[in-house]
Amino acid sequence: MAIVRRFLSRRWLLAILGLAALLVGLAMLHPYPRQSLFGPTIRGEPWCVWEDAFRRHVHSVEYDKTLQARILRWMGVANDALEWKDLCDHADMLPLLIQLADDDDHEVRMHAVAAISQFETLQHESALPVLYRRLEDDQLSCRINAAGAIWDLKKDEQVIPVLVQILKEPRSARSASVSKHTPTQERCNALYILGWISGQVPELFAEIVGCSKDADEIVRSFAMIAAAHSGKKALPVLIDGLGDRDPYVRQKAAESIQKLGADANKAVPSLQWLLKDSDRNVRGAAIEALRAIDRSRFQHLQAE
Numbered sequence: 001m002a003i004v005r006r007f008l009s010r011r012w013l014l015a016i017l018g019l020a021a022l023l024v025g026l027a028m029l030h031p032y033p034r035q036s037l038f039g040p041t042i043r044g045e046p047w048c049v050w051e052d053a054f055r056r057h058v059h060s061v062e063y064d065k066t067l068q069a070r071i072l073r074w075m076g077v078a079n080d081a082l083e084w085k086d087l088c089d090h091a092d093m094l095p096l097l098i099q100l101a102d103d104d105d106h107e108v109r110m111h112a113v114a115a116i117s118q119f120e121t122l123q124h125e126s127a128l129p130v131l132y133r134r135l136e137d138d139q140l141s142c143r144i145n146a147a148g149a150i151w152d153l154k155k156d157e158q159v160i161p162v163l164v165q166i167l168k169e170p171r172s173a174r175s176a177s178v179s180k181h182t183p184t185q186e187r188c189n190a191l192y193i194l195g196w197i198s199g200q201v202p203e204l205f206a207e208i209v210g211c212s213k214d215a216d217e218i219v220r221s222f223a224m225i226a227a228a229h230s231g232k233k234a235l236p237v238l239i240d241g242l243g244d245r246d247p248y249v250r251q252k253a254a255e256s257i258q259k260l261g262a263d264a265n266k267a268v269p270s271l272q273w274l275l276k277d278s279d280r281n282v283r284g285a286a287i288e289a290l291r292a293i294d295r296s297r298f299q300h301l302q303a304e
Contacts, residue, residue, distance in 0.1 A: 042092050050087075050096055057087060058111045088115040094122050101130045109134070110141050117149040128153060135162050140186045148193045160197065164207060166190040188222040195226020205230045212237050217246035224249060228256035232263045242270040242286075247279035254285035258292040265293055275301075 040047045088097070093115075100112035113134050116122045127149065134146035135158075144166065147159035167190045191211055198204035208230065211223035224241045227234035234256070241253030254271065257264045267289070274286035290298040 040095075042096060043090060047096060050093065051100070053082060053087060054096070054100060054111070055105075055108060057082070057084065058105075058107050084115075085119075089119045089121055091121045091124075094124055094127060097122060098127055098130050101127075101134060106137075106139050106142075109137065110139050110145070113137075113142050113145045113149065117145040117152070123149060123152050125153060135159065140166055141189065144186065144189045144193060147190075148196075151193070151197055155200070157201065160194070160201065160204070163190045163194050163197075167194060167207065167211070184216055184218050187216075187219055191219065191222045191226050195222075195229045198226065199229040199231075202230070205233065208234075209237055212241060217244075217249055220244060220246065221249045221252045224252035224256050228259050232260060235260065235264055235266060238264075239267050239270050242267065242274060247277070247282050250274065250277065250282045251279070251285045254282065254289045258285070258289040261292050262294070264289070268293060 042050045087093075097112045097115055100108050101116065103109050103112070113131065116127050116131065131146045131150050131153075134142045135150075137143050137146070143162055147162050150156050150159050167187050191208070194204055194207055198208060205227075208223050208226045211219050212227065214220050214223065220241070224238060227237050227241075238253045238257050238260075241249055242257075244250050244253065254274065257267050257271070271286045271290050271293075274282055277283050277286065287298075287301045290301060
C-alpha cells in the first residue's frame with residue numbers, strides 16, 4: 001500500500017502528466033495528428049494528407065525511386081495514388097491549391113494552377129489573386145494556365161498580351177527557370193487559349209491567321225483547331241489548311257470545317273480532293289466534314 005501511495009503521490013502524478021503532455025506535444029509537431037484533432041481538414045481527411053498526395057502525384061517518377069516506395073512495393077503494398085481528376089476536382093481542394101500555387105517548387109505551382117484552370121469546381125474568385133501573381137511566373141506553363149483561368153473567371157483582357165508574347169517569342173518570355181515544355185509546346189498551349197478567347201474577342205483572329213502560316217507544322221495544326229472558335233469567317237484559313245503539306249494540319253483543318261456544318265459549303269471541292277489523300281486519318285476527317293456539310297448528298301461516303 002505504501003508503494004501505491006508513493007506512486008500516486010503528487011510528485012509522481014505530476015511527472016506522469018508531464019511525460020504525457022510531452023508525448024502529446026511531440027505528436028502535435030506532425031501535421032497529421034494535429035490536423036486530425038484541430039483541422040484543417042479536406043473531404044474528411046487532414047490537410048497534410050491531400051498535400052502529400054498532390055506532391056506525390058506531381059513528382060510520381062521521383063517518388064517511385066525513393067526507399068519508402070521501394071520498401072512498400074517489396075511488401076506488396078500498392079501505391080494508392082489518386083487519378084488527377086479524383087485528386088483535384090472538388091471545391092474543397094481550392095484552398096490547398098491556392099496555397100500550392102505559391103509554392104517554391106515550380107512543378108507544384110504549375111500543376112496547382114493547371115488544376116484551377118481545368119476544373120470548373122475550382123474556378124472561384126478567391127483564386128484570382130494567386131492567378132494574377134502567376135502571370136509573372138518563371139514557368140510559362142503557369143502563365144498560360146493562369147491566363148486561361150482568369151479569362152474564365154473575369155474575362156480580363158489583361159491576359160491577352162501575356163499569351164501573345166508567348167505565342168510570338170516564347171524564348172524571350174522565358175526566365176532562368178527550366179521548363180519541361182519545348183517552345184513549340186508553349187506556343188501551342190498559348191494559341192489554344194487565344195483561339196478560345198478569340199470567339200469573344202474577334203481582333204485576335206489575326207493572330208490565328210498568322211499562325212496558320214507558321215514554319216512549324218505543329219503550330220499550324222493548332223491554328224486550325226483555334227480557328228474553329230471564330231466561326232464562318234475562319235473558312236478561308238481552314239480551306240488553305242486542307243492543302244497543307246503536313247497531313248496532321250490537313251486533318252485538323254477538316255475536323256474544324258466539320259464543326260461549321262452547312263456554313264462550310266465552299267470547302268466541298270477541297271474536301272472531295274482529300275478523299276484521295278494518302279493519309280487514312282485525313283480521308284476519314286474529310287468524309288466526316290462532307291457529311292456534316294450536306295448529309296443527304298454525301299451519305300454514301302463511309303468512314304474507313
